[in-house]
Amino acid sequence: MKKELKDTIIAELGEKLKAYPHFYLVDLAGLNAEKTSELRRKCFKSEIKLLVVKNNLLHRALMAADVDFEPLYGCLKGSTAVMFTQTANTPAKLLKDYKKDGVPALKAAYAEESFFVGADKLEELASLKSKNELIADVVALLQSPAKNVVSALQSGANTIHGVLKTLGERPE
Missing domain, CATH: 1.20.5 (Single alpha-helices involved in coiled-coils or other helix-helix interfaces)
Incomplete structure (x- = not known):
């Protein structure tokens, strides 16, 4: 990937971080094409922007942001998708529907100006009130x-x- 393209992707991720006050880091490994398409449709209906990103590019975008996202850096391993949203609990409720399958798995979230690291925080995130x-x-x-x-x-x-x-x- 060329440096110009990487810089463009980092800038776009930075804009999304500014535009959306809440985001979730999710591991989509284990979803087949059909389930991934179904998840994307549900995200679209719930006004959630789902992006699969390279960890290094996301890390650079998080470092360039105004907020210190250091607690999330450790979660940037393996495959990572970002769910951007305006309402903090919407992605958690969507992920709870998939919990029985175990995929997609929550890695971390930034919601209501707080950090939630680990899959065990899903219930807490779902119970947040908008x-x-x-x-x-x-x-x-x-x-x-x-x-x-x-x-x-x-x-x-x-x-x-x-x-x-x-x-x-x-x-x-």
């Missing part, structure tokens, strides 16, 4: 007291006495 899920939880918590007051007002026939009686009868 930004939208966290917002939905907060909104639900904020709406709960308001719903209680509204239901108390409606059940008490719109009287202060009825509201106090209804709130007093509710179990804690």
